[in-house]
Amino acid sequence: QPHAPPLAAVPLGAVVTVTLQVHTPDEISSLTVEDWLPAGLEALDPNLDNFDGGSGGSGGGGGAPWPWWVCGWWRCSSFARETHKDRVRYFAAWVAAGTHTLSYEAIAATRGDFV
Numbered sequence: 001q002p003h004a005p006p007l008a009a010v011p012l013g014a015v016v017t018v019t020l021q022v023h024t025p026d027e028i029s030s031l032t033v034e035d036w037l038p039a040g041l042e043a044l045d046p047n048l049d050n051f052d053g054g055s056g057g058s059g060g061g062g063g064a065p066w067p068w069w070v071c072g073w074w075r076c077s078s079f080a081r082e083t084h085k086d087r088v089r090y091f092a093a094w095v096a097a098g099t100h101t102l103s104y105e106a107i108a109a110t111r112g113d114f115v
Contacts, residue, residue, distance in 0.1 A: 010108040045083040
């Protein structure tokens with residue numbers, strides 16, 4: 001499980017990877033995960049030229065699709081991603097029980113001290 005301590009400082013122009021983990025004991029439908037970025041960071045959009053990598057997470061949204069033996073034969077957890085300057089939103093019509101990892105990249109776009 002990816003885990004790192006909070007960052008004390010990020011140099012202007014540096015790219016950071018934000019990782020979210022969603023755990024559900026049961027399968028669920030119509031899931032929305034919205035992550036608001038802290039002041040000074042802007043999310044990089046994988047659909048634009050400013051994007052250099054990252055992963056949409058388990059089952060899609062930028063990562064490789066899961067093989068059928070992981071998904072099951074009839075449906076698979078798949079996340080669609082919507083990127084805004086101040087937040088990233090993931091949608092899934094159906095999510096299997098378990099832990100799902102979503103990630104995106106953000107750039108330090110504003111100089112300053114933020115609390």
